[in-house]
Amino acid sequence: MFQIDNMSHIPVYEQLVGQVEMYVLKGILNPGDRLPSVRSLAGSLAVNPNTIQKAMAELDRKGIICSVPGKGCFISDRAGEILKEEHRGELKEFKEQLRRFRMAGIGRDEIENCVDEVYSEGKK
Amino acid sequence: MFQIDNMSHIPVYEQLVGQVEMYVLKGILNPGDRLPSVRSLAGSLAVNPNTIQKAMAELDRKGIICSVPGKGCFISDRAGEILKEEHRGELKEFKEQLRRFRMAGIGRDEIENCVDEVYSEGKK
DNA sequence: TAACTGTACTACCCGTCATAGTACAGTTAT
DNA sequence: ATAACTGTACTATGACGGGTAGTACAGTTA
Numbered sequence: 001m002f003q004i005d006n007m008s009h010i011p012v013y014e015q016l017v018g019q020v021e022m023y024v025l026k027g028i029l030n031p032g033d034r035l036p037s038v039r040s041l042a043g044s045l046a047v048n049p050n051t052i053q054k055a056m057a058e059l060d061r062k063g064i065i066c067s068v069p070g071k072g073c074f075i076s077d078r079a080g081e082i083l084k085e086e087h088r089g090e091l092k093e094f095k096e097q098l099r100r101f102r103m104a105g106i107g108r109d110e111i112e113n114c115v116d117e118v119y120s121e122g123k124k
Numbered sequence: 125m126f127q128i129d130n131m132s133h134i135p136v137y138e139q140l141v142g143q144v145e146m147y148v149l150k151g152i153l154n155p156g157d158r159l160p161s162v163r164s165l166a167g168s169l170a171v172n173p174n175t176i177q178k179a180m181a182e183l184d185r186k187g188i189i190c191s192v193p194g195k196g197c198f199i200s201d202r203a204g205e206i207l208k209e210e211h212r213g214e215l216k217e218f219k220e221q222l223r224r225f226r227m228a229g230i231g232r233d234e235i236e237n238c239v240d241e242v243y244s245e246g247k248k
Numbered sequence: 249t250a251a252c253t254g255t256a257c258t259a260c261c262c263g264t265c266a267t268a269g270t271a272c273a274g275t276t277a278t
Numbered sequence: 279a280t281a282a283c284t285g286t287a288c289t290a291t292g293a294c295g296g297g298t299a300g301t302a303c304a305g306t307t308a
Contacts, residue, residue, distance in 0.1 A: 011265060025227040037284060048267045053286075069285040070274035087228035091238060094225070097218065098242040103149040104211035108243045114215060115239065118222040119232045135296060161253060172298045177255075193254040194305035 001036075004045050012047055016055035021064060024079045031080075035065065035073040062086075125160075128169050136171055140179035145188060148203045155204075159189065159197040186210075 002019050004012055023029040035041075038056060042049040056073055059065040063082050065073045076082075101111065126143050128136055147153040159165075162180060166173040180197055183189040188203045200206075225235065 013265080022224075022227075025224075038286090039284085050268085051266060054265090056285080067285060068274090070276080070283085072275095072284060084228045084230075087225060087230060090225075091230070091234070094221065095238050095242055097221075098238060099245075100146075100149075101211060101214075101218070102242060103146075104208045106208075106211060106215070108239065110215070111239050111243075114219050114222060115232065115235050118219055118226060119235075121223075137296080162255090163253085174299085175297060178296090180254080191254060192305090194252085194307080196253060196306095 002041065002045060004047060012051050013055040013058065016041075016052065017058050017064075020055075020059055021083055024064065024075060025083055029075050029079075031075050031077045033075045035075070037072060126165065126169060128171060136175050137179040137182065140176065141182050144179075144183055145207055148188065148199060149207055153199050153203075155199050155201045157199045159199075161196060 001023075002016060004015055006012075008015065010018075020029065020035070029035075035056075036044070038049050038052045041047070041052045045052075056065065056067055060067045060073070063076055064079045066076050067073045098111070102108075125147075126140060128139055130136075132139065134142075144153065144159070153159075159180075160168070162173050162176045165171075165176045169176075180189065180191055184191045184197070187200055187206050189197045190200050191197045222235070226232075
């Protein structure tokens with residue numbers, strides 16, 4: 001379910017956070033679902049338990065999961081809601097990227113093509 | 125002309141690289157233009173000369189500027205061309221971002237609004 | 249000659265990422 | 279109750295990158 005890219009410049013714990021969030025957005029992980037334990041994840045991913053715990057702590061801090069000592073880590077009820085709100089906030093940064101594209105001479109039609117392509121994926 | 129945000133998590137030398145590239149794309153810096161010297165920039169920006177030099181080395185490596193010992197650093201003839209090509213390569217990453225937005229429930233209309241807004245800025 | 253230019257090099261500080269090992273408290277099944 | 283799990287906390291260590299500090303060298307220009 002999870003996989004780590006050791007060659008990536010992105011920290012391992014951030015990769016984990018990102019993958020959990022992605023699975024939540026995709027509906028693969030749903031509220032109440034239990035994540036693998038810190039130690040089992042550390043074993044299967046060949047990563048130090050502390051690194052896994054760091055990812056769990058971050059997810060718990062954001063409200064994506066709910067860590068319960070002795071029981072495990074569970075997807076929070078508001079996980080999807082929180083993530084969607086977070087992405088909405090990234091729209092500002094998105095505009096900055098668009099402005100850079102425009103200055104780089106990338107035409108509006110090229111952008112429109114990308115949007116059309118992505119938002120047509122998986123449609124009937 | 126240049127300014128550094130010490131509170132940013134982005135390395136100073138990367139901020140400098142980004143600003144030079146931005147000015148090139150905006151047409152404020154043009155081929156042949158001479159950048160302030162390493163030491164004067166270090167002084168005015170209150171940054172170590174080594175940090176400035178690191179930015180210059182990176183810009184020289186990418187072909188954006190041409191460093192000439194004893195004379196100075198000058199905007200390369202192909203600077204604009206190189207930057208536009210670089211941004212074109214980022215279209216793939218742009219699509220990934222779009223997919224994340226779509227999964228986060230951001231509608232196509234919201235994206236279209238952003239595109240329209242950005243590509244309408246500064247138009248007659 | 250003097251004052252500039254870019255460049256190279258070493259040394260050091262600091263923060264982050266990751267590992268390693270230990271320990272403690274809560275939960276669950278036997 | 280015991281054993282085996284669960285999350286959590288803590289210290290110590292090593293590696294790496296960003297940044298500073300200082301020095302030095304070679305090319306350019308007035």
